[in-house]
Amino acid sequence: MTTADRPYHHGELPEALIAAGLRLSRAGGSAALTLRAVTREAGVSATAAYRHFTDRDHLMRDTARRTRRALADTMLETIAELGTDLPPDAQAVQRLRGVGLGYIRFALDEPGWFDLAFSMPDDPSAAPSDRPGPFELLMDSLDAMVATGVLAPERRNGAEWACWGSVHGFADxxxxxxxxxxxRPVVDQLGRNVVESVIAGVVAGSLDGVRLRPDGSC
Structure with missing residues (x-):
């Protein structure tokens, strides 16, 4: 840069660079997240960025982790909007429904962040988060379905990949x-159809006694 770096208090620069990466990727996806663009957006030199991030991949991993957190938040918001005043077995299915619909909703509302979210694998050395991520929410919902008798235990193994693959494919x-x-109304309806098909496929043969919604779904 031809001008002095923007001043940041000690420890603030990494967060400022991630925030700049989030702004850029929100508009342009993972392709917009380059060190040059991020440092320019944050108002600092590349040298300053390299004190905290070893390379572009390092910055992308940390920024992508934030977009996955936003995705998980959208899933939780969708679950809450669907309602929680249900019997345990029906609530377990409702939670899976919210996970799927929230995933699709995030892809529609935040296509740039959705593109970035899974563009880089997570850093295995990173400290574990105290908040569940998208995959943990999916796993928890399936485990709850087993615990409440909605999903037969023998059908649980690998069910997360059938759910994830179907919903991610549609979202993509x-x-x-x-x-x-x-x-948007057309896509929303198609998304609901996909999620209901996923639920029906997962619980096929496991529905004895499960309380159904008025439309016949769980």
């Missing part, structure tokens, strides 16, 4: 595939 079609130009 919406975010950057052939569905990206569809009107």
């Amino acid at each position: 079609l919406v975010a950057r595939g052939p569905l990206r130009d569809q009107e």
Whole structure:
């Protein structure tokens, strides 16, 4: 830079760089997150950034972790909006429904962050978060379905990948595939159909005694 770095108090620069990365990736996805662009956005030199991030991948991993946190927040918000005043077995299914719908909602509302969220693997040496991430929310919902008798234990193994693959595939079609130009009400309905199909497939053969919604879904 031809001008002096913007001053930051001790320890604030890493957070400022991640915040700059979030702003850039929100608008342009993972491709917009380069060290040059991020340091320019934060008002500092690349040299200053290298004191905290070894390279672009390091910065991307830390920024992507924040977008996954935002995704988890959207999932939790969607679960809450669907309602929690249900019997335990129906609530377990409702939680899985909220996880799926929240995932799709995030892809629609934040396509740039959705692109970044899974563009880099997490750092295995990073300190564990005290908040559940998207995958943990999915796992917890499936485990609750087993605990309440909705999902047969023998059908639990690997169920998370069937759920994740189906919903992520649809979300990707919406975010950057052939569905990206569809009107939002159409996509929302298609998303609900996908999630209900996922739920039906997961619990097939395990529904004895489960309380169903008026439309026949769990």
